[in-house]
Amino acid sequence: MKRPAIGTAAIYAGALLLVLVCLFPFMWMLxxxxxxxxxxxxxxxxxxxxxPTLENYASVLWESNIPRYFLxxxxxxxxxxxxxxxxxxxxxxxxxxxxxxxxxxxQSFVLVGQLLPTxxxxxxLFITLRWLDLVNTYWGLILVYMIITLPLSxxxxxxxxxxxxxxxxxxxxxxxxxxxxxxxxITLPLSLPGLVAVAVYAFxxxxxxxxxxxxxxxxxxxxxxxxxxxEFTTEFNTDWGSVxxxxxxxxxxxxxxxxxxxxxxxxxxxxxxxxx
Amino acid sequence: MRRLxxxxxxxxxxxxxxxMLIAYPVVYTGILSVTDADGAFTGAxxxxxxxxxxxxxxxxxxxxxWVGGSIVFQIILGxxxxxxxxxxxxxxxxxxxxxxxxxxxxxxxxxxxxxxMFHTEFGIINYMMTSSGVAxxxxxxxxxxxxxxxxxxxxxxxxxxxxxxxxxxxxxxxxPNDLYEAARVDGASFWDETWHVTxxxxxxxxxxxxxxxxxxxxxxxxxxxxxTKGGPANLTLITxxxxxKLGFEQFQFNQAAALSVIxxxxxxxxxxxxxxxxxxxxxxxx
Numbered sequence: 001m002k003r004p005a006i007g008t009a010a011i012y013a014g015a016l017l018l019v020l021v022c023l024f025p026f027m028w029m030l031x032x033x034x035x036x037x038x039x040x041x042x043x044x045x046x047x048x049x050x051x052p053t054l055e056n057y058a059s060v061l062w063e064s065n066i067p068r069y070f071l072x073x074x075x076x077x078x079x080x081x082x083x084x085x086x087x088x089x090x091x092x093x094x095x096x097x098x099x100x101x102x103x104x105x106x107q108s109f110v111l112v113g114q115l116l117p118t119x120x121x122x123x124x125l126f127i128t129l130r131w132l133d134l135v136n137t138y139w140g141l142i143l144v145y146m147i148i149t150l151p152l153s154x155x156x157x158x159x160x161x162x163x164x165x166x167x168x169x170x171x172x173x174x175x176x177x178x179x180x181x182x183x184x185x186i187t188l189p190l191s192l193p194g195l196v197a198v199a200v201y202a203f204x205x206x207x208x209x210x211x212x213x214x215x216x217x218x219x220x221x222x223x224x225x226x227x228x229x230x231e232f233t234t235e236f237n238t239d240w241g242s243v244x245x246x247x248x249x250x251x252x253x254x255x256x257x258x259x260x261x262x263x264x265x266x267x268x269x270x271x272x273x274x275x276x
Numbered sequence: 277m278r279r280l281x282x283x284x285x286x287x288x289x290x291x292x293x294x295x296m297l298i299a300y301p302v303v304y305t306g307i308l309s310v311t312d313a314d315g316a317f318t319g320a321x322x323x324x325x326x327x328x329x330x331x332x333x334x335x336x337x338x339x340x341x342w343v344g345g346s347i348v349f350q351i352i353l354g355x356x357x358x359x360x361x362x363x364x365x366x367x368x369x370x371x372x373x374x375x376x377x378x379x380x381x382x383x384x385x386x387x388x389x390x391x392x393m394f395h396t397e398f399g400i401i402n403y404m405m406t407s408s409g410v411a412x413x414x415x416x417x418x419x420x421x422x423x424x425x426x427x428x429x430x431x432x433x434x435x436x437x438x439x440x441x442x443x444x445x446x447x448x449x450x451x452p453n454d455l456y457e458a459a460r461v462d463g464a465s466f467w468d469e470t471w472h473v474t475x476x477x478x479x480x481x482x483x484x485x486x487x488x489x490x491x492x493x494x495x496x497x498x499x500x501x502x503x504t505k506g507g508p509a510n511l512t513l514i515t516x517x518x519x520x521k522l523g524f525e526q527f528q529f530n531q532a533a534a535l536s537v538i539x540x541x542x543x544x545x546x547x548x549x550x551x552x553x554x555x556x557x558x559x560x561x562x
Contacts, residue, residue, distance in 0.1 A: 007466065008365075011360065011363050011365050012365070014356075014360045015360065015365065015367070015368075015371050018357060018360065018371060018374075018375055019371060019374050019375075021434070022374050022375050022376075022377050022378050022438070023374055023377060025378075025381075025386070025389045025390060025393060025434070026377055026381065026389075028389065028392075028393060028400055029385070029389045032392065040398070041397075041398050042398075043397070043398065043403070044403055044407065045398065045400055045403050087289050087290040087293060088290065090286045090287070090289060090290065091286060091287040091289070091290035091291070093286050094282075094283040094284065094285070094286025094287035095283070095287060097283065098281065098282055098283025098284075098286070099283065100281035100282075100283040100284045101281070102284070103283065103284075103287075106284075106287055106291055109291070109294065109299075110290065110291070110294060112298075113294055113298045114491075115491055115544075115547070116298065116302070116540075117491075117494055117495050117516065117536075117539060117540055117543055118495045118497065118516065119495070119497065119515070119516035119517075119519040119520060119536060119539060120302070120305060120519075120536040120537075120539060120540040121298065121301045121302060121305065121536075122519070122520065122523065122524075123305065123308065123519070123523040123529050123532045123533055123536065124300075124301035124302070124304040124305045124308065124533070125297065125301045126523070126524075127304065127308075127529070128297070128300065128301055128304070143297065144297070146293070147293060147294060147297045147298060150290060150293070150294065151294075154290060179282065204380070207382065208382035208383055208384070210382075210383055210384045210497075210498040210501075210502065211497045211498060211501070211520070215520075215524055225382075226382060226383075226384040226498075229384050229385065229388060230384060230388075230502055232388075233388060233391075233502075240392050240395075240398075243388050243392070244389070244392065247385040247388060247389060250382055250385055251380075251381055251382060251385050254380060254382065255377070255380050255381070258376070258380045259373060259376075259380075262373065262376065266376075266442055266446075
């Protein structure tokens with residue numbers, strides 16, 4: 001059926017507005033990061049930098065702690081993602097393929113982890129980490145991020161494993177393969193898209209997290225990028241050019257990762273939500 | 277000894293870790309809330325102290341505004357975006373990719389970028405408003421008592437409406453086409469279709485998404501903390517930030533724990549009421 005002209009116009013107007021709203025802050029971040037200090041504080045502000053310069057990037061890269069924090073963020077995000085995936089693979093396989101007493105309770109226990117308010121567990125978690133001597137260590141942050149990404153990872157992977165026909169595994173078991181062997185040689189390769197989706201979710205969540213890092217990483221040897229960004233902002237004086245350059249440095253890697261994996265990731269996330 | 281079931285063995289490592297790092301802290305919060313700094317039992321004293329503080333009711337009130345204001349607009353804008361992105365038009369794929377950008381941008385980056393855009397003197401928002409004549413003079417978005425909370429809510433809406441859009445879009449795509457065809461045979465307009473076919477069909481998704489948004493908003497500290505730290509004059513102090521400040525700025529771990537228990541209980545009651553209310557509503561609709 002043909003759409004009336006007014007409908008088409010409305011769609012284009014809506015799409016244009018949507019693009020502007022979503023893209024504008026990001027574009028403004030880019031534009032501001034390329035401006036000279038003087039131009040940044042000029043009224044009226046210019047839409048395009050008059051003398052585009054990389055000096056903000058240079059000062060972030062050579063005169064701040066950002067490179068160190070970038071490295072910390074990479075180590076912590078990769079570490080917690082790998083650990084979360086390993087635990088989630090086994091747990092999801094157990095939930096997807098076996099019946100056992102208390103399974104429903106165990107599954108809801110894992111999901112409740114997703115519902116707990118951060119504020120409610122942050123104090124005891126801090127005390128626990130202090131007791132384990134893990135405050136201001138990579139391991140402490142890796143553990144914390146692993147548990148906050150674990151619930152949704154288990155949820156997503158369980159639905160992926162369920163979608164793989166068990167008959168494929170049964171044949172291998174008859175041939176004498178072990179359960180773990182079957183999991184690694186048959187189930188995992190088949191659920192690779194799901195695995196990638198979960199990994200992207202865990203990585204991006206960890207990369208972006210601010211509050212836990214603020215509490216558990218007070219030493220610059222373990223601080224992550226979000227903390228570095230907040231450090232540029234002081235009460236009386238903010239170097240907005242550097243802030244915007246650091247924001248770009250922090251955003252572009254995850255945005256690229258996310259956009260390249262978008263189909264997989266969104267598919268994995270929505271699979272669970274629309275089945276019910 | 278009986279052997280543990282295989283499924284449980286697979287799930288065990290995750291369950292052990294979750295118990296250690298989630299269940300234990302939760303129990304420990306309870307213990308902290310009824311003891312003092314030396315670990316001696318004090319009964320309800322921490323609760324009395326924290327409830328007697330003047331900022332506590334103010335923070336509860338701010339939290340309600342923050343959660344309510346964010347969610348209403350996130351749901352409306354997200355659903356409208358999903359309906360738009362479900363139409364066929366050239367460039368739809370690109371628009372869909374761009375529409376998830378706010379959601380992908382790290383929370384702290386969104387906060388600082390918007391803080392720069394809301395800047396009173398050099399912010400682009402004030403410039404656009406004054407140069408177009410919408411406002412006579414620059415507005416102190418982040419310092420004016422009437423604008424600071426709405427500004428925070430606006431950032432939160434911008435950040436999360438794409439998530440609503442993605443989820444609702446997935447729901448829209450699973451609606452069978454014959455429902456629309458039947459509606460069109462009956463001469464339904466676009467609005468009739470939206471109201472009588474689309475919205476009822478995506479109701480389950482909207483319910484699930486709203487629940488998630490409530491939990492996230494109750495949880496969310498980054499945007500407000502990064503920009504105003506709860507100020508000025510506690511105007512944007514929401515309960516999670518109050519807990520955070522009690523614990524990590526004033527080192528009143530026991531009072532922070534008492535407030536956590538109250539906050540957690542209220543949050544869970546809201547979530548439970550919501551689920552119950554909607555479950556009943558669902559029965560009537562059937």
